[in-house]
Amino acid sequence: AQTVTQSQPEMSVQEAETVTLSCTYDTSESDYYLFWYKQPPSRQMILVIRQEAYKQQNATENRFSVNFQKAAKSFSLKISDSQLGDAAMYFCASTSGTYKYIFGTGTRLKVLA
């Protein structure tokens, strides 16, 4: 069975600073995918970044990047130059061949002006 764990219920970051959100996972699958989704107050789930497990290179999307440590089963999200609009709930998720997504419990990110 797959599990996804987010150990930080809440994080704060000063505007323009960098913050890292943690995520660990467990899976018996060899082929799987990892994601970070953002859920702002509107509740719309927005895909932030996606990582294929078979790729060693860490995914990057503008100010968002991941640190994918496959052996440690760790998948953290780094947000650089934090902006007020980054404030939201962030969910880490994994999926494998069944396409069922397993979500972590989320981390609420506050951005301080």
Add this chain to the structure above:
Amino acid sequence: GAVVSQHPSWVICKSGTSVKIECRSLDFQATTMFWYRQFPKQSLMLMATSNEGSKATYEQGVEKDKFLINHASLTLSTLTVTSAHPEDSSFYICSARVGGRNTIYFGEGSWLTVV
């Protein structure tokens, strides 16, 4: 990116009645759609997986007779909450998988309040 539209965004219904929520993929064909329920300040709980042209697969503990899911076409899945009760009040959100890709896109979600 792929667009998924969910309707209605808000719905209030009386206890004992049924309510239908629609999930549409607007610019792609979705062979698989997923329905989630999210309680306040909690994560998304997968309710069922909906495959076009076949019966939905429900997660353990989800009443299939209460939460009817129909995936009649490649662009539309519906969730019908039958004989709704106040404890069914929640935020329901659908997602759709783009064929051939291991990425899902979410609808805007629907708030259901049963009074």
